[in-house]
Amino acid sequence: MTVSIVGTGYVGLTTGALLAAAGNKVYCIDVDSKKIETIKKGRSHFYEPWLDKLISEAIKSKKLIPTTRYRDAIPQSEIAIICVGTPSKGDGSVDLSYIYSAGTSIQKYMIDDLVIVQKSTVPVGTGRRLERILKNGAGNKKFHVVSCPEFLAEGSAVFDTLNMDRVVVGGDSEMAKQKIIRLLKSIDEFSKKIDTKKFTKYSKIYKNKIVFHNETPFKDRILSVGLESAELIKVTANAFLTTKISFANSIARICDQTGADILEVMEGVGRDERIGKSFLYAGLGWGGGCFPKDTAGLIYHADEVGFDFKILKAVVDLNNSQVLYVLRKIHRILGADLEGKKITVLGLSFKPGTSDVRISPSIRLVNNLVRKSATVSVYDPKALQEAKADIDGSVYYAKGIADALKKTDLAILATDWPELVDLDFKKLKRVFKKPNLLDARNKWDKEQVVKLGYKYFGVGR
Ligand SMILES: NC(=O)c1ccc[n+]([C@@H]2O[C@H](COP(=O)([O-])OP(=O)(O)OC[C@H]3O[C@@H](n4cnc5c(N)ncnc54)[C@H](O)[C@@H]3O)[C@@H](O)[C@H]2O)c1
CATH class of the missing domain: 3.40.50.720 (NAD(P)-binding Rossmann-like Domain)
Incomplete structure (x- = not known):
């Protein structure tokens, strides 16, 4: 598939690099041009085990395309995955301005039937608000919002994404949910092909495991729920x-x-x-x-x-x-x-x-x-x-x-x-x-x- 990842932080860059390694064409969009320049050189702008190697291979194979310009990426994409930051405001509430700004930038260039996947962690209700904002400015274009919260942990982000213990998808459109499931399944397929012997040096960080493939069938790890439930699953898990x-x-x-x-x-x-x-x-x-x-x-x-x-x-x-x-x-x-x-x-x-x-x-x-x-x-x-x-x-x-x-x-x-x-x-x-x-x-x-x-x-x- 051809997809856009919006936000190249811990979540976006790890997901993008692995989707590219799995054979998809991935545009990585970030408003921070310094980060994009670093990724273009085949490196990550933060330390995460194994990530540099994945990025350098994906840049060489031209499967990973870093850019600051939505217009170069979104019109080609079937799926846009929002992975921007959702920082805390002084009063404890969540600053959602990056989500809405990313959403409106996507909307400007999107093709009909775009699946907009929300991977950032957000308070319950954000997906519906995003839908409303986009509906007001979408004209005749159809789009589908899916919540697919991210559960990776820093320090083992690549391992966690390859192993995905669960794939939570929330939203109204079955077609849209199936599309993101199919995309993530490509990472699961890729994980089966990894020669684990090459990666023993990561084993200490990766919880002493060097098996990157989760043996539970991918379909049994999928949890299809409502949009609000998906959002609440993520914050509840972290609070717990x-x-x-x-x-x-x-x-x-x-x-x-x-x-x-x-x-x-x-x-x-x-x-x-x-x-x-x-x-x-x-x-x-x-x-x-x-x-x-x-x-x-x-x-x-x-x-x-x-x-x-x-x-x-x-x-x-x-x-x-x-x-x-x-x-x-x-x-x-x-x-x-x-x-x-x-x-x-x-x-x-x-x-x-x-x-x-x-x-x-x-x-x-x-x-x-x-x-x-x-x-x-x-x-x-x-x-x-x-x-x-x-x-x-x-x-x-x-x-x-x-x-x-x-x-x-x-x-x-x-x-x-x-x-x-x-x-x-x-x-x-x-x-x-x-x-x-x-x-x-x-x-x-x-x-x-x-x-x-x-x-x-x-x-x-
Ligand atoms: N870091 C983790 O371990 C982790 C795990 C699970 C979920 N999450 C959630 O995922 C989200 C992203 O987290 P992160 O740690 O990757 O964040 P991050 O701060 O590392 O990266 C966010 C990126 O988004 C970019 N950005 C901001 N606005 C943008 C816009 N309008 N268009 C394009 N790019 C934009 C920023 O420049 C930055 O590079 C957060 O909601 C976080 O809570 C994080």
């Missing part, structure tokens, strides 16, 4: 995941007071199939470009329809206090006065596997430490450059792990990149001034480091 994390962080505080170990507790809890083990990780809290804005958006929208979403408000409050909770632990380790104390923060991106630092708890921690006059040294495998704009005040940007840890009083694991989890603690011990470890992601091997003579502190263990 934040609830699981904040729940684990609450139990961790009880563990800290009682001697229970949060890892043991959640292992026991998660073995109940009704609960499941994933996302019961206590640590520094959740952040990123999605969870904070999607929970805030759902709370705001619930208020608008007359429901006071108290559970979710508590989830957000708990998360807002999590960095401060970890800060109190730092004081307990190093004392009330942090001036002159050297603290190393390992990991700056909001999660491993990405250079994304949007609402990163690690950076919030760094800024708090700087405000407390600590001498802060930071390191991240991929996000050092991106973090600079968000870090207030002066910190030392280390060139490597040993450099970051030199003469430190305390090392903190703030983002659990595999290379920061699997440290050579035996070798590194001599560079520490004081062998204090604060495992703010509960990923270091407590028994091993204690045996090596470190003092270990976790969150809830």
